[in-house]
Amino acid sequence: MQTLRQVLVQNYTRTTAGNGHIRVKRREREEDGGDGLPPGPIRLASPYDTDTRWSAKRDMFWNGFKLHVSEKCHAQEEGDRPESPNIITNVTTTASTLPDTKALEPVHQAVDRRQLLPRRHYLDSGYPSAELIVDSAKTYGVALVTPVLLDTSRQAKAKNGFAAHDFTIDWAGEKAVCPAGKTSAAWNPNVQNGVPKTVISFAALDCIPCPFKEQCTSARSNRRQISLQPHELTEAIRHARAQQQTDEWNQDYALRAGVEGTIRQVTHTAGLRRARYRGLTKTHLDHTTSATALNLIRLHAWWNGHPLDHASHSHLARPQIALAA
Known part of the structure; x- marks a missing residue:
């Protein structure tokens, strides 16, 4: 009952008109002339799961959580058999409203407990900040290889x-x-x-x-x-911005592209776009067991020499590829 009451209070307001009648109306944002909504991180999105939150990324909107996937990666020449498979080393499940910059420290703590800290951590541009670049090197000895936001002046x-x-x-x-x-x-x-x-x-x-x-x-x-x-933060961000303008840095950062295949495997093979359970704890357990299953698939493929990176083609493209062969 308390949860239902909170959902109602944060979405509706009740006022008494001059004639004594009670009026109930939906809350709107203050900038739209309304009474205002609670901040996203504390606003319940569903009475059925009090851990989920509404979030948005570009044109995607969802009610749920965020999944952060880490994997071992190494440079490999095309056609060569890797010395070892790329294994998923960590999955971190957070509230969907938590910025990626706030998720990096829990990721480092988790892989540090298992003694799996990388010397170089390849990230997309949503994670880094000057503070994280400096603190990751100081605390964990990890160099962040990631595009930083350019000067916005x-x-x-x-x-x-x-x-x-x-x-x-x-x-x-x-x-x-x-x-x-x-x-x-x-x-x-x-x-x-x-x-x-x-x-x-x-x-x-x-x-x-x-x-x-x-x-x-x-x-x-x-x-x-x-x-x-x-001083230290300014020099760190200046150095990072200068580095990412070089061809050497871009060739090195290309290694991160492999995680896009992992994300696709996580979402399509394991079906982790949709939570199977309610609550952050159970959802994280689902993410962990799914990552374990994917690791077994990768180990089996590597032991038997079967590559996993088969390209998918449309029905229209397949006859053309067959004729070209």
Whole structure:
């Protein structure tokens, strides 16, 4: 009864009209003129399973959980038999509203308990942050190989002008030098939304006559400001952004593409797009047993020399492929 009451309260409001009649209406978002909805992480999505939450990713909407899959991977020449099969080493089940960046630490803790930590962890772009890049190396000795979000400043997005990475930062001297050779006038450590930052400001007397001003800033104050994370985090994210622009990094990161086949195997062979049980704990058990079954399939295929990566073709394409052969 308490669960049903919570579902009703978070979805409907009750008001008393001037004539004494009670009116019940559905809650709407505040930006739509409504009374507001509870935050997604605490809003019950179903009275039948109080652990599930509504979530969205691009054009996909679902009520349930998130599954994070880790597997062993290694470089392999086409046609060569691998030295060992790619085994799923961990599955982590989380609330669907938990950001991927918050799921990485539980993944590392789980594989560390089983002594399966990789030296290099290949991830998609939803997982990394400057803090995780630094902390993973310090705490677990794991290097994250992953695309990081690029600079979102106006200058960086337009690729026309001076972005923050174009400035030379002297952390010890607490100053910065702009691409035009001018030195900053102020160095102000502060906290923005609970996050430590350093705001570096240049003098208006230097910026106003600068021939590159239009490429650098359009601020009404007529001076450039840049906001940086702490030293170690700034250097880590700068290094990661520089690395991912190189051909060597992209060739190395191509190794991660193999996990897409694993995700397809998990969803199509094991049917894990749909939860078979209610509750986070039972759903995680289902994910674990399904991963174990997939590992047995992979071991059997590897022992018998049967590759698993058969390409699927449409009925229309198969006769054409047969004729070409």
